[in-house]
Amino acid sequence: MTTIETYDAVIIGGGHNGLVAAAYLGKAGKRVLLLERLDAVGGAAVSAQAFEGVEAWLSRYSYLVSLLPQRIIDDLGLDITLVRRRYSSYTPDPADPTRGLLVDNDDPAATAASFLRIGAADTEFDLFERFSEHCRVLTQALWPTMTAPLLTRSEAKRLVTDAGGAAVWDAMIERPIGEVIARNRQNDVVRGVVLTDALIGTFARATDADLQQNICFLYHLIGGGTGDWDVPVGGMGAVTAELGLAARKAGATLVTGAEVTAVDPAGVVRYRQGGSEIEVRAQWILSNVAPAVLDRLLATGTEVSYGREQLAAGEPSVGVFEARPFGVGSAAAANPNTSREGAQVKVNLLLSRLPKLRDAAVTGEAAFGGTFHINESWSQLDDAYLSAAEGGIPNPLPCEIYCHSLTDPTILSPELRESGAHTLTIFGLQTPARLVTAENNDEMRDKLQAAVLASLNSVLAEPIEDLFMTDAAGRPCIETRTTLDIERAVGMPLGNIFHGGLDWPFAEDDAALNTPAARWGVATAHPRVLLCGSGARRGGAVSGIGGHNAAMALLESE
Template sequence: MADLDHHVLRRTMPAHEGHHGRYDAVIVGGGHNGLVAAAYLARAGRSVLVLERLGNTGGAAVSTRPFAGVDARLSRYSYLVSLLPRKIVRDLGLDFRVRTRNVSSYTPVERDGRPTGLLVGGGERRTREAFARLTGGEHEYRAWQRFYDMTGRVAKRVFPTLTEPLPSRDELRLRVDDEEAWRILFEEPIGVAVEDRFADDLVRGVVLTDALIGTFADAHDPSLKQNRCFLYHVIGGGTGAWDVPVGGMGALTDALATAARQAGAVLATGHEVVGISADGSSAEITYRTAEGEGTVEARHVLVNASPRELAVLTGDQPPTPAEGAQLKVNILLKRLPRLRDSEVDPREAFSGTFHIAEGYQQLATAHAEAAAGRLPTAPPSEIYCHSLTDPTILGPDLVEQGYQTLTLFGLHTPARLFDRDNDAVREELLKSTLAQLDAHLAEPLADCVATDADGRPCIEAKTPLDLERDLRLPGGNIFHRELSWPYAGEGTGRWGVETRHANVLLCGAGAVRGGGVSGVPGHNAAMAVLEELGG
């Protein structure tokens, strides 16, 4: 049956592929980066086969209905778009749109025995007034403006380089053309700049959170992995804006799959690649289906999986995984809860990033507790209500009834904390995380949570170990490994996708300039192949 399946693949190849079952490129994994690579290569006239283990393409950038009998299509794993270049959308003719959130963030806090908070967005005047209400003066707002003016200038200069051949460190430094910004972002721990420029603990925490999304680090970690995380969070689109995908994240990967197919690529789901043998000029890819094993040949192999998975497939020594450190929760509400801070409308507060327990000292304490092997006493997290910006992800009846979605992303929960009992620790962490949110609500969140067709609360939580099991993210790391600087280092190659096997390229999040929903590694791997093939 495996042989029959292989012949089916050959019959559905583009006519220009040839007659020996050999493709110009086989792409391992049908996540968004693999689909970007497939679309570019197929549009250039190359024969392309995508082999995807799961029953659908999209990887972590998918929309699903996780709650039985409920017409709510949520972005299950990844959910916001910032790093996807408009160039890729234009080049591939994607039918894909994003919407800007009017409010950037809201961070509740109790000061002098009363609930208050910091609302960023809704116009310059509104933001200035929010800072004044929180801090009692202009200093923090002016510092905020200066700091993000600086990151905005860096974003405009660095973001366009992501789809170009890798610059050297010196070339990127010249491109940035701002020695103070270079020092702050590339040379010293981001905690130094945060503490030098801001005095208020809550403001410091809001700034720091962009350095900790999926990254387990202290503000002063000498490795600067928190700086690399921060950089990728503030350069997206040349502005640092994080937008909501219309129709959910699955709308992007559906559009990419359509573009790849229309260009002639063959997408084969339910095909798990189990081995790659490459000699620099050709490769044999072994895959497994429900019926058995088969093989296919290619000139190039593009691996849209982690560097660890790549090593397993090629028989190399797998690198030690860099563990993930996040809790991912999807919730469906019957209505938004009321806030203790009555001066802020819940629809505004939840339309941006709603920060919980993310004061600067709270973040430091949570990191120290997790590093010592304990769950944070006050788990930090941030929440997004996508349905406020894009109600199309909900069925018309749910919209009419006022239902809303919440996506929660918890910080400082490294995979090691779940080793003893993943299910039990997940429930314990979820309970304490939601309790931190409840502390800022005028009513319990549980009173607002919808139930599914079986009467169960519409809450789904995923730990790093769950992500490793479901998506094969090593250690549950959403970036596949530690993020890299966006410049060339030893052995990185011209595009940052090269491996020690000359005709095997890495096109997933673990490539240089990978991580996040960007399509950049897929684009760059395709460019590397086309350069070698002459267009």
């Protein structure tokens, strides 16, 4: 073991948040080393040629951008293009898939007519629009605070109340989100359209008392203050490529193929690259890996359970991570939600063309132009939760589809574009990590894939399998990732896409905010170790906020 360098900051993990932190710190004149285990930076926010010999670049894990602040884009001089989708969503009526609800951002009259077409009451569309307006009161007030020191709960409430949102605060922050959805909507499909944003990647019910569904809902609506989700031109890899370029231009050193093996909170990081064991020292250590992974690195030589045995036994998902450090405090102490399980299955497809719908009144370009909801009515989402909680795969499986190639054809080669080919990314909900173990992962992957395809076929006029393109070896162009696959590929424990459960973007009134790290929501139990990834408070999704806030805390501390 040799110590080769000393840095102002060492960043563990080269995902987008780590790159943001590296760029900000480099611009501030700090000597920065970023270590990435994989062969390229980007983490889960990358594009990949998923199918052998096929020139289609898929955003393999992360897929849309909502939470990336314009401030970060401007500060770092990022040359990225984000495209707004005209259609918000399309949802076939599970009771009659020959009709569906199409929410058209550019045509309120057509959207209102679509509400009536699925049998919703005359007032449902107006209530839907009013609910969205009320949500924006909350999100527009809170969005600017995401890249500033934390407000307390009382300060955040006052900010929203002063904007006229006292009732909205109570409905979205204090009470289960399911209550206000159920109270103001009668149609099962309309209720489900609203509820899905509270459940993506989160294993929860609409009325859960711990309000994880509320927090998930807020993060899906808060981006830019409007909640718009945009497609990055060139795929998600274009975003992280720009971030990597910004970090290098700022003087940061980015090292790939570097697996961190131990972290000493006194300022020592050990990593393995090739056949070499290397030790570096730093005044600050920034962690862009999940807090549970950081705990393992801080507790080198101990066993850390990812909790799959407890989940398989039906025990609660909170608190299942178990580390046994030798006198080392928990890095995740600031957020008790970091041990929550993921709850999704991800399927990527390449099709010869868009499939035909059973609903002849809606074009494929409109239906797939936004978020395509399948079997996501209110009752179906709840039935799916109950089925999964008992250890079964939901039938039907609630799913969402994103067709990036409609909005951004550049992810396909010219030949594929001319042929009419399209990508589909399918996100299956209510499939918690407890369903998957190392022993049954291959079997469960096949079963979950079959459940996803069956759910999709239930609303199509033709079998989706007939449209699969094939790769260079003649294999169907379909890729399925379970929570365990995601855990293994990009280091997200229990496949949780948020690095653990999300937390409110404000501090409780009794929180100790007596250090820059605490005020910026990036503190661990160790003064010189900061969270800079999705596990930080206000982390999650492709935002860069965790990286920005960790950099600000470090600079404020000096």
